Amino acid sequence: MSGHSKWSTIKHKKAKEDAKRGQVFTKLIREITVAAKESGGDPAGNARLRVVLEKAKAANMPQDNITRAIKKGTGELEGVSYESANYEGYGPHGVAVIVETLSDNKQRTVADLRHMFSRLGGNLGESGTVSWMFEHKGVIKMDSKGMSEDDLLEKMLEYDVEDVQVHEGLASIYCDPKNLYVVKKGVESLGFKVEDACLEWVAKTTVNLDKEEDEEKVYKFLESLEELDDVQHVYANLA
Numbered sequence: 512m513s514g515h516s517k518w519s520t521i522k523h524k525k526a527k528e529d530a531k532r533g534q535v536f537t538k539l540i541r542e543i544t545v546a547a548k549e550s551g552g553d554p555a556g557n558a559r560l561r562v563v564l565e566k567a568k569a570a571n572m573p574q575d576n577i578t579r580a581i582k583k584g585t586g587e588l589e590g591v592s593y594e595s596a597n598y599e600g601y602g603p604h605g606v607a608v609i610v611e612t613l614s615d616n617k618q619r620t621v622a623d624l625r626h627m628f629s630r631l632g633g634n635l636g637e638s639g640t641v642s643w644m645f646e647h648k649g650v651i652k653m654d655s656k657g658m659s660e661d662d663l664l665e666k667m668l669e670y671d672v673e674d675v676q677v678h679e680g681l682a683s684i685y686c687d688p689k690n691l692y693v694v695k696k697g698v699e700s701l702g703f704k705v706e707d708a709c710l711e712w713v714a715k716t717t718v719n720l721d722k723e724e725d726e727e728k729v730y731k732f733l734e735s736l737e738e739l740d741d742v743q744h745v746y747a748n749l750a
Contacts, residue, residue, distance in 0.1 A: 547584025
């Protein structure tokens with residue numbers, strides 16, 4: 512699988528800071544609403560909803576907000592109808608990018624993305640442009656407790672883990688998407704505190720940029736995409 516991703520570590524740290532400031536609530540509410548709309552409001556029978564509810568609780572979202580979002584998804588309360596869509600393209604220096612969106616106006620979303628890609632040195636492509644470079648995986652992130660990748664992988668073998676990576680003390684455990692919840696519970700049973708458990712587009716191979724200023728340009732591009740209102744998640748094959 513892919514090598515260590517500095518970008519993934521930076522994104523995880525930024526997400527934690529955003530959660531402290533309550534800046535993730537809007538995006539989480541959209542995810543909850545869409546998950547409930549697609550597969551019902553009972554997390555026991557809706558894996559996607561269960562995962563996002565755990566993220567919402569980790570971000571200290573009030574229960575009233577969560578309940579309203581579920582009811583809007585199931586139609587018990589009126590609300591804006593959001594649709595999910597993925598967009599693909601290349602960022603500066605040829606970095607491959609997948610953007611997950613939830614929007615009530617796809618024309619606005621595409622226009623905003625096209626403008627951002629163009630302004631910051633990227634190129635928004637057609638469906639399938641870069642998705643072949645990625646795999647959809649369950650990803651669990653936690654403190655490595657100073658353990659090596661081999662040691663962690665040995666501990667996780669009975670939980671159908673596909674790969675383990677450690678970067679700056681952050682361990683990322685990769686598994687089949689349908690096994691995410693089971694693996695998460697297995698990790699917790701071993702005494703680790705899970706910081707995040709989600710479904711991600713993981714690059715099959717990553718690219719390294721030689722110059723620090725080139726990396727910074729790509730980071731700025733990816734962060735600018737994430738700040739767009741309709742964007743939920745951004746994935747890249749940057750190492």
